[in-house]
Amino acid sequence: MAQVRVTVDGVNYADDVEPRTLLVHYLREQLGKTGTLVGCDTSNCGACTVHLNGQSVKSCSVLAVQADGAEVTTIEGVARDGKLHPVQEAFNEFHALQCGYCTPGMIMQAIDLLGDNPDPDEHEVREGIEGNLCRCTGYQNIVRAVQGAAQAMKPGATADRGAPAPVAGGGN
Ligand code: FES
Numbered sequence: 715m716a717q718v719r720v721t722v723d724g725v726n727y728a729d730d731v732e733p734r735t736l737l738v739h740y741l742r743e744q745l746g747k748t749g750t751l752v753g754c755d756t757s758n759c760g761a762c763t764v765h766l767n768g769q770s771v772k773s774c775s776v777l778a779v780q781a782d783g784a785e786v787t788t789i790e791g792v793a794r795d796g797k798l799h800p801v802q803e804a805f806n807e808f809h810a811l812q813c814g815y816c817t818p819g820m821i822m823q824a825i826d827l828l829g830d831n832p833d834p835d836e837h838e839v840r841e842g843i844e845g846n847l848c849r850c851t852g853y854q855n856i857v858r859a860v861q862g863a864a865q866a867m868k869p870g871a872t873a874d875r876g877a878p879a880p881v882a883g884g885g886n
């Protein structure tokens with residue numbers, strides 16, 4: 715056994731883990747953070763994406779002991795005082811999820827992407843989330859949601875934007 719001391723979603727933990735324990739399994743099985751998911755065993759799906767010291771990582775490809783001394787944020791730590799993160803709001807507003815299995819990892823990756831590039835164009839969003847697979851949505855609404863969140867997070871944007879604007883086009 716090895717010891718890991720880590721802050722997860724603002725709470726400090728000190729636990730014994732096997733050196734081979736993956737961070738995703740530590741989060742899910744020892745801490746009960748089941749919002750972080752496993753969708754593959756080859757590091758390609760991104761369902762396990764969390765932030766490690768502020769950067770998105772695939773937690774299936776990190777050992778728990780490698781997170782010793784680090785700060786981890788999962789999907790369960792991004793809402794504040796019961797208020798959804800703007801990226802969570804946007805995924806809801808733009809219908810960017812169906813089964814919801816890819817969604818926690820997708821949102822964690824989108825938050826990281828918007829931290830690096832606060833106003834990405836469509837191509838930049840698609841490239842930014844290319845490490846995250848979704849079998850339900852066809853990605854289109856995910857791209858819209860990430861761009862919608864970027865607008866909502868711009869300085870000066872009102873946090874509560876009310877109902878989404880009607881879809882343009884369609885004639886009269
Ligand atoms: S579980 Fe698929 S990349 Fe981590």
Ligand code: FES
Nearest residue numbers: 812816848849850
């Ligand atoms: S919403 Fe089902 S996998 Fe993305």
